[in-house]
Amino acid sequence: MKKYFIAGILVWAPLSITVWVIAWGLGLLDGVFGSVIHAIIMVLPHDAAVDVQHFRELPGVGILIVVAVIMLTGVLAISFAGQWWLKVWDKFVNRIPVVRSIYSSVQQVSSTLFSGSGQAFSKALLIRYPHSESWVIAFQTGNPAKEIASKLGEGYVNVFLPTTPNPTSGFFMIVPRAQTIELEMSVEEALKHIVSMGSVPPNNSSGLTSQELPHHF
Structure with a gap:
């Protein structure tokens, strides 16, 4: 019985952990979208807010929209106009006393980790x-x-x-x-x-x- 139980754990443990990690990541993305939709619903008229809420309840919509927004942001960020707006945004954020230290630190770490030219974990x-x-x-x-x-x-x-x-x-x-x-x-x-x-x-x-x-x- 012990041998069979351990063999079963070896089969299910990697699958369960993989599903849990993926579900956590997708849930995080869906939560970000949900917060944005909630803010939009608060400022819309009642009828429009009901329609948006029904759209929000469709399974997988939040994840698809978040991924699409990230991709669109990346496309804009590498364009000339997008780089100009990013510079304006950076100047604005860096003028806020507490936010600028957190924002600049996270920005530098992200650039190092995700940039192909960085040395992190090389x-x-x-x-x-x-x-x-x-x-x-x-x-x-x-x-x-x-x-x-x-x-x-x-x-x-x-x-x-x-x-x-x-x-x-x-x-x-x-x-x-x-x-x-x-x-x-x-x-x-x-x-x-x-x-x-x-x-x-x-x-x-x-x-x-x-x-x-x-x-x-």
Whole structure:
């Protein structure tokens, strides 16, 4: 019975978690659309508001409209007129005292993560943590800021060390580049390896020999 129960879990657990994540994401998009529709209903006449509410109740409409709005925004953003309006919007938001710090931080992080030219999560690395006799997988996220580089000197790199099994939390660290090992596995394979707590090996990773490891600190 134990063997059959575990086999059933191995079949249903990945499917259930995948469906839950997709449902959560779609529900989030649908909630954004619902908030916009609710604001529109509040300012419309009664008859028009009833029609909009019936339209809102159609399954999947909210998700399709949110995706269409995002795509349309992207098309406008890369056009000349769209870039001009984005600059005007950025100047307006950056004049609001508290909002500007949050907006600019999120904007910089988003640009780094989603831009193809960014350095975020560009490589999977091995670093020593929490002591010199153990190794963990981390992701290179760029180079230190100018002030930090001027105080530490050259040869350092920014890394993000994710936790397991939840890789969305972790530690930002600045480590010597000479004390890191660049892995051949992709970022996706390394992330899968971390989430599985080492139980799922990368597809094309043959491992490292002791001769390939850098010296102790």
